[in-house]
Amino acid sequence: MKSIAAGALLLLLQHAASPVAAYEKGGKTFINWDAHEYPIVPHWNWHRPFPDNGDPPMGFETKCNVHKKFHAKNYKLGDLRRGEEHELYPFSDAIEKDIAGRQYPGSWDGVDHGGLQRDILMMNWRDLPVHVRQWIETNEMRKPDTADVPAASGGTNRRPWRFMVFQKKPRKVAVTATETAPLRAEPTEGVSPSEWALPKVADRDKVVFFAPGQLYPILPLWNAKGGKCEDSFSDLKRYQKQAADDTVVAWLYEHSKPDRDHGKNDIYFKIRAEHVLETEHGRDQRKLWEVLLRNSRRSERKRTREERMAGRESLDVPERDEL
Numbered sequence: 001m002k003s004i005a006a007g008a009l010l011l012l013l014q015h016a017a018s019p020v021a022a023y024e025k026g027g028k029t030f031i032n033w034d035a036h037e038y039p040i041v042p043h044w045n046w047h048r049p050f051p052d053n054g055d056p057p058m059g060f061e062t063k064c065n066v067h068k069k070f071h072a073k074n075y076k077l078g079d080l081r082r083g084e085e086h087e088l089y090p091f092s093d094a095i096e097k098d099i100a101g102r103q104y105p106g107s108w109d110g111v112d113h114g115g116l117q118r119d120i121l122m123m124n125w126r127d128l129p130v131h132v133r134q135w136i137e138t139n140e141m142r143k144p145d146t147a148d149v150p151a152a153s154g155g156t157n158r159r160p161w162r163f164m165v166f167q168k169k170p171r172k173v174a175v176t177a178t179e180t181a182p183l184r185a186e187p188t189e190g191v192s193p194s195e196w197a198l199p200k201v202a203d204r205d206k207v208v209f210f211a212p213g214q215l216y217p218i219l220p221l222w223n224a225k226g227g228k229c230e231d232s233f234s235d236l237k238r239y240q241k242q243a244a245d246d247t248v249v250a251w252l253y254e255h256s257k258p259d260r261d262h263g264k265n266d267i268y269f270k271i272r273a274e275h276v277l278e279t280e281h282g283r284d285q286r287k288l289w290e291v292l293l294r295n296s297r298r299s300e301r302k303r304t305r306e307e308r309m310a311g312r313e314s315l316d317v318p319e320r321d322e323l
Contacts, residue, residue: 032255035109043103044110046216049242049249050272057243059285060276064229067272068222072123073265074258078116088122090169094180095120095209103158106213108255108269118211121267125165125206131221131234136163136208142185142196164209167201212255215269219250223273232275245278 049057056062080092088095106112107119125133140163164182183206185196215222217236224233232238232248240247250273258265 032109032111034107034111034113038111038113040110041104041106041112041213044106044213046110046241048251048253049240050251050253050274056274056276057249059279059281059283060243060245061279063275063277064227064232065272065274066223066227066229066233067270069268069270070123070222071127071266071268072121074267075120075122075265076113076116077118077120079120081116090180091164091166091207091209093178094166094182095164098164098182099161101158102162103160104213105160105211108212108252110213120209120211122207122209124204125208126203128208129222129225131224132218133203135218135221135236136165137198138194141165141183141198142193144187144193161211161214163214166207166209167199168205168207212252212269215252215271219252219271220248220273222271223250229273229275233273238275243276243278245283246276248273248275250274 051058056065075088079086079088080096083089086092104112104118113119128136162182166180166182169180183199183201185193185198187193188196220233220236220239224230227233229248235248238246238248240249243249250271252269253272255269256267258267
């Protein structure tokens with residue numbers, strides 16, 4: 001029983017930790033120092049579900065484990081205003097218009113560098129895995145645009161950024177920033193949005209822009225193709241932020257930075273996805289932890305009631321005449 005209790009305590013410590021910026025790299029811990037030096041977007045709720053040493057989540061065994069590496073170009077929003085000679089110029093007006101008033105999803109680990117220092121990634125469309133492309137087509141390019149939803153506490157629940165897909169422009173053709181617009185399906189009356197026709201542009205002629213924070217809600221899709229867990233990874237209903245029995249967990253565990261001082265914007269990022277199963281020992285630990293937590297909450301409620309009763313009784317004590 002003591003060993004199970006100790007395991008439950010370790011499980012508690014694992015959940016209590018704040019592992020937003022530690023990654024495995026060559027057997028050592030790689031830290032994203034920006035997560036300590038800059039604020040995190042207020043709506044961020046993604047945290048690494050794995051231990052630092054690369055083991056499965058505590059109390060779980062791995063059905064399959066896939067690591068993949070991807071390449072992109074990492075720009076700042078300020079690069080959109082660097083003039084006609086810059087690579088982003090043909091897309092600059094359209095990007096600024098599309099993100100205007102929308103909620104920034106965050107950079108790596110949810111970091112917000114603020115204003116024109118915010119990160120934006122660019123990838124060739126055909127470099128995205130097929131499951132990611134299909135998700136973007138269905139959930140972004142074919143989805144009708146909606147207005148901001150009023151928040152109950154005032155203000156608005158702003159819409160987040162979208163994946164912005166553009167057609168590349170031939171280098172020999174002069175183009176202005178105002179001529180380009182994101183590729184989106186043409187709404188057709190009487191037809192389900194899932195069946196709206198997309199513009200006919202070859203995959204090799206498309207690029208996509210997005211914030212690093214947009215990766216986290218669909219991480220398993222990036223690792224799905226070609227593995228024995230393709231069915232699990234391509235089903236986002238299985239994807240959980242913390243490990244549970246027979247679920248998928250994932251994390252963007254390493255990324256590089258652009259060498260902006262030398263005009264180099266190329267970066268890479270690595271994603272780890274796992275289909276995990278709860279072990280018998282892990283289940284015993286979890287159940288004991290649930291009992292400990294339930295008893296702790298019950299004791300806290302009891303203590304609160306007793307303090308309230310004591311407060312009421314003190315108000316009922318009649319005043320004594322000191323004279």
